Amino acid sequence: MPDPSRRAFLITTAGSLAALALVPELEATGPRRLPEPKLIGLVGLGRQGRAITAELLKIDGAKLVAVADTNPARLKSGVERTAAVEGFADHRTMLEKRRDLDAVIVATPTHLHRAIVADALQANKHVYCEAPLAHSAADAQAIAAAAAGAPSRIFMAGFQGRSNPVYRLARDFYRTDAFRDFVGGTALYHRKTSWRFPASEGMGDRDANWRLDPELSSGLAGEIGAQQFDVFHWLRNKTPVRATGAGAIRFHKDGRKVADTVTATLTWDDGTTLHFDASLANSLGAQQETVNGTNGSFRLAWTHGWMFKEVDAPTLGWEVYALRQQFHSDEGIILIADATKLAAQGQLKAGVGLPYTPLYYALADFLRSVAYPTVPVPCSAQDGLKATLVGIAVNEAVVKGETVEIGA
Amino acid sequence: MACEVRLALAAMGTRFELVIQGRYEPVLRAAGEAALEAIETAHRELTRFEPSSLLSHIRRAGRDRPVPLTVPMVALFADAQAVWRASDGAFDPTTADGAGFEAVELDFAAGTVRLRKDVALDFGAIGKGHALELAAAVLREHGVTSAFLHGGTSSAVAIGAPPGEQGWRVGLEGDDAPVLTLADAALSVSGARGRQIPDGDDWVSHVTDPRSGDPLTGDGRVAVIGPCARLADAWSTAALVLGRRPAALGPEWDVLLGAGGRWTRDAPSLSFYGGSS
Numbered sequence: 001m002p003d004p005s006r007r008a009f010l011i012t013t014a015g016s017l018a019a020l021a022l023v024p025e026l027e028a029t030g031p032r033r034l035p036e037p038k039l040i041g042l043v044g045l046g047r048q049g050r051a052i053t054a055e056l057l058k059i060d061g062a063k064l065v066a067v068a069d070t071n072p073a074r075l076k077s078g079v080e081r082t083a084a085v086e087g088f089a090d091h092r093t094m095l096e097k098r099r100d101l102d103a104v105i106v107a108t109p110t111h112l113h114r115a116i117v118a119d120a121l122q123a124n125k126h127v128y129c130e131a132p133l134a135h136s137a138a139d140a141q142a143i144a145a146a147a148a149g150a151p152s153r154i155f156m157a158g159f160q161g162r163s164n165p166v167y168r169l170a171r172d173f174y175r176t177d178a179f180r181d182f183v184g185g186t187a188l189y190h191r192k193t194s195w196r197f198p199a200s201e202g203m204g205d206r207d208a209n210w211r212l213d214p215e216l217s218s219g220l221a222g223e224i225g226a227q228q229f230d231v232f233h234w235l236r237n238k239t240p241v242r243a244t245g246a247g248a249i250r251f252h253k254d255g256r257k258v259a260d261t262v263t264a265t266l267t268w269d270d271g272t273t274l275h276f277d278a279s280l281a282n283s284l285g286a287q288q289e290t291v292n293g294t295n296g297s298f299r300l301a302w303t304h305g306w307m308f309k310e311v312d313a314p315t316l317g318w319e320v321y322a323l324r325q326q327f328h329s330d331e332g333i334i335l336i337a338d339a340t341k342l343a344a345q346g347q348l349k350a351g352v353g354l355p356y357t358p359l360y361y362a363l364a365d366f367l368r369s370v371a372y373p374t375v376p377v378p379c380s381a382q383d384g385l386k387a388t389l390v391g392i393a394v395n396e397a398v399v400k401g402e403t404v405e406i407g408a
Numbered sequence: 409m410a411c412e413v414r415l416a417l418a419a420m421g422t423r424f425e426l427v428i429q430g431r432y433e434p435v436l437r438a439a440g441e442a443a444l445e446a447i448e449t450a451h452r453e454l455t456r457f458e459p460s461s462l463l464s465h466i467r468r469a470g471r472d473r474p475v476p477l478t479v480p481m482v483a484l485f486a487d488a489q490a491v492w493r494a495s496d497g498a499f500d501p502t503t504a505d506g507a508g509f510e511a512v513e514l515d516f517a518a519g520t521v522r523l524r525k526d527v528a529l530d531f532g533a534i535g536k537g538h539a540l541e542l543a544a545a546v547l548r549e550h551g552v553t554s555a556f557l558h559g560g561t562s563s564a565v566a567i568g569a570p571p572g573e574q575g576w577r578v579g580l581e582g583d584d585a586p587v588l589t590l591a592d593a594a595l596s597v598s599g600a601r602g603r604q605i606p607d608g609d610d611w612v613s614h615v616t617d618p619r620s621g622d623p624l625t626g627d628g629r630v631a632v633i634g635p636c637a638r639l640a641d642a643w644s645t646a647a648l649v650l651g652r653r654p655a656a657l658g659p660e661w662d663v664l665l666g667a668g669g670r671w672t673r674d675a676p677s678l679s680f681y682g683g684s685s
Contacts, residue, residue, distance in 0.1 A: 031469055047445065054453075057476040058465055073549070081479045082520035196438040198550040207437075254434040355459040355468070374423060 006048040008367030028339055029355050032364035034061025034371045041101045041125070042068040043091040043116050044108035046197075048130055051106055052080055055360040061369055063304040066101060070206070073200040091116050103154075103370050105132060105363075109207075110223065111216045114139040117155075118146045126154040126365045128142035132226045132388040133157055133381075135218050140388040147381035156366040157384020158378040161231035163361040165337045166305040166354060170291070170298045173307060173335075174235050177314055179293035182236060182272055186290045187228035189220065189278040195260070196253050212256045218395040220262045220278040221245065224287075229266065230383070231276055231289050231300065239386050240266035240274065242405050244357025245398035251281030264394050266406075273277045276394065299332060303354045323348060410571060415440040418542050419451035419507070420535055420562030427488035428547065429554040429570060435497055439550040443543035453481065454531045463529055474513075474520035480517050484531065484538050487638050489514060491534075494656035499620035502527040508618070523647060529532035533615075536563040537641025541659045544637065562597045566590035580631055585671055586664070594637035596598065597642035599629035599666075627667055634661035 025045055038061060045067055056062045067381035068088040069075040079087040088094035095101070104120040106113055106129045113134055118397035120127045127147070134140035159169045173179055199208040210216040211223060218226075244265045247259025260280040267273050274333050286302040299306045308330055309316075321343060323334040336351040338344065354361075361379075368378045379387075391405055397404040410497050413436040417424045418429065430436045453462040466475050491499045492509045500509050507527035514521055531538070536559035544565045547555050556576045558564040566576040568591060575591035588595065600615055607623070615624045628651060632644040643661070646654055653663040665672050 033466075048543050050449075054449075054462070054478055057478065058469075060473070077549075083476070083479065083482075132678075193441050194434065196434055196441070198435060198438040198442055200549070240444050296645070303458075353459050355464065360460075 003380055005085055013350075016175065019392055025149050029351075029361075032059050032360075032368065034059070034367055036371070037061045037063045038367055038370055039066075039098075039100055039103040040064050040367075041068065041094050041104045041318040043068045043094070043097055043104060043106050043120075043131075044112075045069040045071075045074045046107070046109070049078065049107040050081070051357075051359055052105055052363065053078070055357060055363055057082075058360060059364055059367060061371075062363070063248070066098045071203045073202060075382050084101075091298050092119060095119060095125070100226070101125055103128065103367070109216070110218070111135040111139070111210060111211045114142055116289040117143050118124075121150040121155070124150075124153065126370045128156045128158060128363065129384070129385065130156040131160070131230075132218065132222055132391050133384045135216055135222065135392070137392055140385050140392070144381040144385040154366065154369045154373060154377060156362075157379045157381060157387070158232040158362055158367065159227055159234075159384060159387050160302075161227065161300075161380045162234050162378035162383075163365040164302065164354070164358045165361060166233060166303070167300055167336050169335050169337045170300055170305055170307070171235055172184050174291070174298070177305065178296050178309070178316060179291075179298070180295035180313075183292040183294060183295055184272055185232055185274045185292060186284045187225060187232075187274060187276045188289070189224050189228065190282050190285045190286070191280060191289050191346045192251075192283040193280055194254070195258075195280050196252075196254070196256075201271075201358075214257045214399070218392050219247070219258050219259055219398060220260075221264055221276065221394035221398050222388075222391035224278060224389055225262075225264070225276050225394060226387050228275065228276070228287070228289050229390050229394070230379075230387035232266075232278075232291070233383075233387060233390070235291065238268065239390050241269050242267050242403055243390075243394040244396040244403045245394055246401050247398040249270075250279065250386050259398060264398055266290075266390070266394060268332070278381050298335075299327075302358050304352070306333035307335055323352065411436065413437050413440055416443055417444045417447055419447055420454070420539065420559065421530075423538075423564045424539070424542070424543075424557070424559045426547075427556045428552055431554060438553070442550065443546040445541040445630075446546045446561075447539040450535065450542055452484050452534045454538070456528070456530060463531070466523070466586055467528060470521060470523035471526060474515060474518065474522045476518075476520050477674060480538075480542055482514075482516065484534070484638065485512070485514050485521055486516065487538075487636075488531070488534055488642060490596055491639065491642040491646055493652065495643075495654055497619050498649040498654070499533065499641075499642050499646035501529055501531050501534060502618075526665070533598075533645040534638060534642040536560065537594070537637040537639070540565045540594070540637040549617070562583065563637060564590070564595045566595075568592060580664070580666075582629075582666060583670055585666075588631075588633065590633070593633055594635065594640040595633050596637070596640035597629065597631045598644040598648040599627070600624040600648060601627050615645065615648060619649075629666040629671075631664040631666075631671075632657075632661060633664075644660060645668050 056064045067078050068091045075087045079351045086098040106116050133143045161235040197208045245264030247262040252260045262278045264276040293300040298307045342348045342351045369375050393404050393406045411433045412426045426440050428440050429437045455461045488501045507525040509525040511525040553568045555567040569575045575589035578588045630647040631639045
């Protein structure tokens with residue numbers, strides 16, 4: 001059980017709030033600073049690249065000095081968006097001209113990761129590769145092998161749950177009597193969007209809409225679900241052994257082949273299951289995971305988290321202090337990291353919700369390992385490989401509509 | 409074949425809506441969703457209610473050191489500062505806790521902002537225009553030539569015109585209210601009674617005069633039309649506070665003033681065909 005002197009605490013509030021919220025520790029959630037500046041090159045200036053740019057600006061010492069994108073319009077817009085950044089038409093030119101880079105962040109379309117990661121490691125750069133690592137098992141394995149072949153370089157796969165302070169707090173509780181034995185879980189991703197992107201000038205539709213190309217895309221399960229599945233791998237310290245699934249086009253009937261609505265069941269070797277429900281046709285619930293145990297459950301929604309106790313579960317000493325929130329007939333304890341300190345300052349409510357985005361914490365963890373190489377990254381190449389392979393396998397189950405065994 | 413796509417998003421405490429016209433529905437939808445993403449990003453950066461917003465980050469970190477900004481955020485701060493200065497403080501995006509926008513130190517060359525005092529920023533009077541400006545830029549970048557965007561019906565941008573029309577027709581609220589025809593122009597409407605907040609047993613305007621800290625009285629309303637949604641948004645608040653057309657506004661801007669449900673206008677025409685930025 002977590003040491004109550006160091007763990008999240010819940011504080012009772014007046015009014016209708018009655019759920020327990022997870023608030024991360026200040027040290028865990030607060031601003032990150034690097035001991036000395038690190039020069040960073042970013043490859044890929046699409047949506048994720050832009051989000052990364054914005055988050056890097058918030059990390060003291062993270063100096064984004066070079067960006068690369070093969071699309072001239074996107075490169076121009078990316079360079080204009082950030083002060084004092086040098087643009088390159090491809091990653092190889094960037095690596096050649098900016099030998100002073102400490103690290104490279106790869107945020108291109110998934111099917112382009114392999115060559116860029118290999119080139120960056122070859123150029124002796126630390127590498128952060130967005131999740132999933134690849135669209136195919138062969139590429140994912142090649143990336144993991146390249147990382148293994150460069151042991152002096154830091155490599156981190158961008159599965160963000162492992163860096164998320166609220167998720168880390170939940171993981172602490174997961175290992176205690178507050179949760180006890182795993183019963184099952186669900187991963188939900190609902191967002192009403194076409195998943196189609198407008199092609200910039202000089203860009204073909206296939207380049208812009210690789211997510212809708214069955215040859216290049218691992219679909220909702222691989223592209224989105226893999227992030228969520230990895231939360232369960234990390235909590236349980238093991239990956240599922242098989243998956244079943246089905247997909248359909250419920251709303252975006254524009255000629256696409258990739259399903260806009262997907263359901264899948266992932267099964268572990270002990271028979272427990274994780275249900276995945278994803279749709280681009282409905283937005284209710286957004287993105288969240290539910291983890292059910294015999295003594296309690298977690299609802300994790302990336303910037304917020306809650307713990308729900310079974311009524312017959314042992315009473316936790318700090319419960320009376322907890323912030324709570326009501327969800328219809330259920331009452332959740334808000335997960336707040338470093339709640340003890342916040343409570344002592346009378347600031348517990350200020351700890352509800354992460355002060356930075358999940359992406360910020362993942363990038364900050366990577367750069368911390370770059371600055372302090374003895375500090376392991378939270379998601380290694382092997383962790384990333386496993387998560388990527390599970391996502392690919394689940395997508396295969398969805399596409400084929402049959403059971404797929406997930407390799408070790 | 410011509411078609412129309414309508415998309416909506418809940419952000420900044422209101423509803424944004426886009427109407428886009430063109431030829432191929434999936435392409436229009438993709439462009440529209442990219443525009444909505446720009447609005448969503450602006451919301452995430454500017455909300456005062458989420459600790460992970462850029463504004464919250466600036467509040468936490470901006471006292472200690474200059475905080476780097478993206479170029480669009482620099483543009484927002486620059487426009488906010490310009491209107492604050494040109495309106496003699498009638499528009500001030502700092503909350504009424506005394507410090508004022510002079511406590512905000514911008515370094516345009518470095519692209520940073522620093523807070524000289526513990527000041528809280530509230531871009532509520534310019535944020536919708538900022539979001540629409542970014543969204544319209546995304547649509548234009550992707551070749552959209554006919555669209556109408558609005559946030560909560562009080563801030564709007566017209567791109568081009570509907571097919572066969574001279575512009576997008578927008579009716580203002582009130583008796584004998586004018587109907588505007590907008591093409592490549594931005595509109596922002598502010599009213600002292602647009603939204604009211606409780607004050608003891610009474611209700612007062614949500615718009616405060618930053619110079620005195622007092623809520624506005626009366627039932628004045630203002631419509632500002634010009635080339636930039638972000639500036640239109642800020643200037644409509646400034647004009648409402650001043651109760652007149654701001655002297656600093658150039659000839660590319662039109663201002664309509666209203667009170668008691670009627671509009672007077674200081675505009676040569678009710679059609680606005682701009683060269684929107």
